[in-house]
Amino acid sequence: MQIPFPYFTGCPAWSNRNWIGRVFRTGTETSELLREYSRVFNTVEGNTLFYALPPMATVERWMAETAVHFRFAPKFPKVISHERRLQGAGEENKAFFRVLEALADGNKLGLSFLQLPPSFNINHLDTLSAYLKSLPKSFSYAVEPRHISWYDKADNEKRLDDLLETLNIDKAIFDTRPLFASDPDNKDEEEARERKPQMPIRKVGLSNHPVIRFVGKDNPNKNKKYLREWASVINKWILEGKKPYFFAHSGDDDFAPFVARQFNEKLKKINPAVPSLSEFEIDRIKPEQESEQLDLF
Template identity: 75%
Template sequence: MSSSLPYYLGCPAWSNRDWIGKVFRSGTDTSDLLREYSRVFNTVEGNTLFYALPPMATVERWMAESSDCFRFAPKFPKAISHERRLSDAEEENSAFFKVLEALAHGGKLGVSFLQLPPSFNINNLDTLQSYLKALPKEFRYAIEPRHISWYDQADNEKRLDDLLENLGIDKVDFDTRPLNASEPDDDEERDARNRKPQMPIRKAALGKHPVVRFVGKNKVQKNAVYIKEWAPVINKWILEGKKPYIFAHAGDDAFAPYVARMLHEQLKRINLLLPDLPEFESDRAKPDEKSEQLDLF
């Protein structure tokens, strides 16, 4: 991907084999999925770190296999966020920050995001404040609150926003509205709706790297109204000198790259200076083959 893209765009993972021959080039070996992914996108959610930290040799391999402009967006391990609930996690923190240090040293570290447990609410603000203030200052962070008490449009929300803004930390917008706007089209969407909460949308940039996690429908055109709503917001951030991170999901993430591309194409309609995304393999197909492939999406 061109390093001139003024924002970061990616998906929840890079290792989806369904993308071979559609997004990735035909014949891509499974050992080359990250190389191929970073040809198209310039960031990825580090969701695997939520479940387990990789060996340092794996981190080194990730950096070697990704393009120069690529940035990983690691997710804080659940051992820190959900099991320890941000308290007494010195050992877990140390291990996680070693991964961040390695990625930063290799020039591949983007924003790291901390997803709070669903039950972690405004009554835990002091714990959150203590944890955030103790974070290493050399890294960039974003917080994803998942309890409604953080979104009261009153004192609770102001206290959180003031804390984050003072620390230069962004708040993640987790937008599942497209997924929930109509009945599921398939079992994957039905399962995704059960797993992904509906949170209020604020479209606020508290720091330099606003984060949007957009969960779309598998039938990509059904996301158009929400993508048209987000495009001017993201473009405004870009014009203000911020560099947002935008992650596209779908009920079935086989379709996530197409959601991401739809968003970028909408951005290009209002910002003509944006470069094109690299071609998907389906763009190279013969007309009859291309029609067959697009019918899948």
């Protein structure tokens, strides 16, 4: 991926060995996965931080192994969001922000996103407000609500949006529509439907870094209409001077890079100034070696 790139795009993780020989170059070693990932994408969801914070030595290694344009998008630890529910997590907050400060000092910090627990509803707005107002103002954030009470198209939703907009915080939009629009095509998609929620879709950018977390299907034809929608919205945000994030998922995320590339090509069709993603390894395969996978694109 070359600079300049007008938006951030990536996947939920970088360490998928099944991408070797398909997305990553053949022969990529485990120790080279992050370096290879940052050759193709310019961000990654920091989902590992949701479960445990890495040692600072690991953070330093991450920064050293990624391209200059690359930005990590850390997820708030679940001990803060799901266990402490944004209260009484002073030490956990300090530890998390030490990681963010290190990434920021290395010019590798992007947006950080706070995923709220499924049971965290509008009745907890005061708790959410107090927590968000306590966050360091020097970083960028997004909040992902996962309870239907935040999406009433009325007072509840307006109160949340007004709070976020006032604090220059974006709303992370989790789009699982392709996953539920048709029957699962494989076991991975079937299991993903059991894990992932169906949330209302709001095409709203409240601050400078709107966030789309998109769960596509392995069959790209079933993603097309949704990706066309988002390409139009994200292009509008880009033209407004925002720099959005688009994170691609799939059933088991083996296909996530291809969803990201499919989206980028949709965006490129309406905005030719958008560069193509860096070459995938399958692009190097000679014509006589092409697989059915390549024919999908």
